[in-house]
Amino acid sequence: MAFLKIQDLQSNGIGPINLELNKGECLCLSGPSGAGKSLLLRAIADMDLNQGEVTLEDKPRITFSPSQWRQYIGLLTAESQWWHEQVGDHFPKPDLETLQALGFGPDVLQWKIARCSTGERQRLALARLLANQPQILLLDEPTASLDPESVTRVEKLISQLRQQQQISVLWVSHDPEQIKRVSDRQLIIQAGKLQVAA
Amino acid sequence: MNLISLTTFDLALASVLILLLALLSFRMQLGISRTLLIAALRTTAQLALIGLVLKYLFDNVNLLYISIICIIMLLVAGYEVMSRQQRRFLGGWGYGVGTLSMFISSFSITLIALHVIIGNDPWYQPQYAIPLLGMMLGNTMNGIALGLDRLSNGAWQQKSIIEARLMLGHSWHQAIAQLRHESMRVGMIPMINAMAAAGIVSLPGMMTGQILAGAPPMEAVKYQILIMFLVTAGTGFGTLAAVWLGAKRLFDDRERLRLDRLSSKE
Numbered sequence: 461m462a463f464l465k466i467q468d469l470q471s472n473g474i475g476p477i478n479l480e481l482n483k484g485e486c487l488c489l490s491g492p493s494g495a496g497k498s499l500l501l502r503a504i505a506d507m508d509l510n511q512g513e514v515t516l517e518d519k520p521r522i523t524f525s526p527s528q529w530r531q532y533i534g535l536l537t538a539e540s541q542w543w544h545e546q547v548g549d550h551f552p553k554p555d556l557e558t559l560q561a562l563g564f565g566p567d568v569l570q571w572k573i574a575r576c577s578t579g580e581r582q583r584l585a586l587a588r589l590l591a592n593q594p595q596i597l598l599l600d601e602p603t604a605s606l607d608p609e610s611v612t613r614v615e616k617l618i619s620q621l622r623q624q625q626q627i628s629v630l631w632v633s634h635d636p637e638q639i640k641r642v643s644d645r646q647l648i649i650q651a652g653k654l655q656v657a658a
Numbered sequence: 659m660n661l662i663s664l665t666t667f668d669l670a671l672a673s674v675l676i677l678l679l680a681l682l683s684f685r686m687q688l689g690i691s692r693t694l695l696i697a698a699l700r701t702t703a704q705l706a707l708i709g710l711v712l713k714y715l716f717d718n719v720n721l722l723y724i725s726i727i728c729i730i731m732l733l734v735a736g737y738e739v740m741s742r743q744q745r746r747f748l749g750g751w752g753y754g755v756g757t758l759s760m761f762i763s764s765f766s767i768t769l770i771a772l773h774v775i776i777g778n779d780p781w782y783q784p785q786y787a788i789p790l791l792g793m794m795l796g797n798t799m800n801g802i803a804l805g806l807d808r809l810s811n812g813a814w815q816q817k818s819i820i821e822a823r824l825m826l827g828h829s830w831h832q833a834i835a836q837l838r839h840e841s842m843r844v845g846m847i848p849m850i851n852a853m854a855a856a857g858i859v860s861l862p863g864m865m866t867g868q869i870l871a872g873a874p875p876m877e878a879v880k881y882q883i884l885i886m887f888l889v890t891a892g893t894g895f896g897t898l899a900a901v902w903l904g905a906k907r908l909f910d911d912r913e914r915l916r917l918d919r920l921s922s923k924e
Contacts, residue, residue: 505825506912526913531827541822543836592827 463628464504464516464533464596471503471510472496474652481596484622486629488643496652497632498538501598504630505535516595534594538601540585542573550588558587561617563610578605586614590621597621597629603638615642661871673698715784724782728765728791735760735795742803745810745920747907752921755903756802763896764794771888793864793885794892797849801893802900805845809904810920812837820915830909838905845897849890856886 462480469477474496481487489497503510506521506529514521521529544550548569556566562583576584582605589597597618603611619642621627633639639646648655676698680691715723736757746752768791772781781787813820816837823833856862861869864885868878910916 507821507825507914509914526824527827527829530825535825537822537825539818541819543819543823589826 465514465518466504467513469500469503469510469512469514471508472499474499474503474649476512477652477654479647479654481628481630483628484626485645486618486622486631486643488639488646489630489632489649490634490639490646491649495649497649498600499652500649501535501600501630501632504598505530505533507535531592532594533596533598534589534592535598536586536589536600536602538604540581542581545572545574547571547573547576547584550584551591553591555587555591558590558617561613561620562587563613579607579610582606583610583614586617595627597627597631599629599631601632601634603633603635611638618642712784712788715788719780719782719784721780721782724784724787727788731791731795732757732761732764735799739799739803739806743807743810744923745814747810747904748919748921751907751919755900755907756799756806759802759896759900759903760795760798762899763892763894764791764798767888767892767895768794771884775884790885790888793889797889798892798896800848801845801897804848805841805897805901806904808844809837809841809901809908812840813908813915814917814920814923817915817917824913824915830905830913830915833913833915834905834908838901841901841904842897845901846890846894849893853886853890856882862886 463483463485464479464481466477466479469475469479477500479487489500491497499508502508504514506514506526516524516529516532524532542550546569548554550573551569554569559566559568564583564587568584573581582602586599586602599618603614606614615638618627618629618631622629629642631642633642646656676694680694683689683694684691711727715727736753739756739760740746740753743752747755768787771790772778772783772787776786778786813834820833820837824830852862862882862885865878865882868881869875907919908916
């Protein structure tokens with residue numbers, strides 16, 4: 461039985477898209493820019509108007525409250541957003557273990573957002589998202605602005621989560637080497653339609 | 659009361675000042691002389707008209723006529739609020755949010771003031787009811803226009819942040835809370851400033867009018883304080899209602915930020 465099941469999903473000119481994701485599986489998604497990768501992730505998280513059916517363990521999305529759904533389906537955007545001055549203010553219940561796995565000490569909570577680099581913000585955004593304990597991760601180029609060491613950290617953390625907590629991952633990536641390293645399956649999206657990678 | 663009656667000649671003298679200003683700005687090519695003259699003409703015509711209407715109303719105290727005037731005042735104020743928005747809500751909401759909020763706050767506070775505080779007989783005595791409502795609407799209109807403008811522009815500019823919060827599972831209330839505070843503050847600032855500066859920087863217009871008309875200063879002061887409180891409360895409740903309604907309208911039942919419900923920038 462598929463954990464996340466997407467049927468005839470249509471939004472902003474993409475689709476209809478059919479997709480199944482099993483528990484603990486990592487599916488990589490690639491395709492030219494403008495093909496609709498980010499739009500697909502947004503549609504699954506119910507951020508844009510969309511048609512079609514999305515179910516989690518056979519329960520339709522509509523039976524979840526919007527905020528509950530978005531906590532189960534953690535969407536990490538390519539560009540992270542921050543609204544308080546300090547890092548710690550974005551973490552109501554900081555999980556130091558996750559932060560450490562991503563290369564941060566406990567002092568990171570006192571850092572000012574304005575002084576964090578793009579790469580640091582990207583990793584912090586992942587930590588912030590994981591604090592919700594999502595069951596599915598939708599990652600939009602999560603390592604695009606990271607140095608090789610941080611890329612390894614992120615990949616390792618995600619693979620641990622998949623093994624230990626059976627989290628499923630939909631990973632948008634342009635790096636063929638990374639796709640080989642992390643994915644069980646690969647799909648390509650072209651002009652809003654899914655294709656199986658050759 | 660010793661009221662010095664103004665003649666048409668007196669007003670003509672004052673209008674010479676406006677004409678001089680228009681001439682000067684024409685010579686300096688400031689490009690506002692036309693607008694200035696049209697505005698001056700509008701003021702004269704509109705005030706003369708309302709003078710006639712008020713005269714008629716005072717002579718024939720009739721609840722129906724008074725209600726009609728009040729409704730017209732509300733509808734025009736609603737239009738003003740809408741036309742000052744850079745990004746307004748599409749459809750009936752563009753007009754509705756501001757007008758409804760103004761109706762709720764201005765009408766109920768004017769009613770309370772007439773019944774409970776002033777206690778006239780009949781309570782709708784137009785000499786009190788119409789100027790009171792006018793002042794309520796005029797100020798509430800400003801607060802609501804400013805608040806809504808900040809809300810809709812802010813939602814546009816802070817789209818990424820609002821959506822990032824939604825994606826983290828925050829409710830729409832939490833996602834828009836900061837912007838809602840900001841909009842509320844912007845709507846209330848003019849009234850708070852007016853109260854803080856009253857009597858020191860400027861004598862408020864209504865009090866000045868009463869004193870010019872020969873009322874004892876302490877009576878004029880009491881009325882001014884009453885009006886200040888009523889107007890501030892009205893602006894506050896009206897802005898609160900408008901910003902709340904507007905914020906709610908920015909999201910749909912699945913708590914998606916719906917900027918497509920706003921018009922593009924004018």
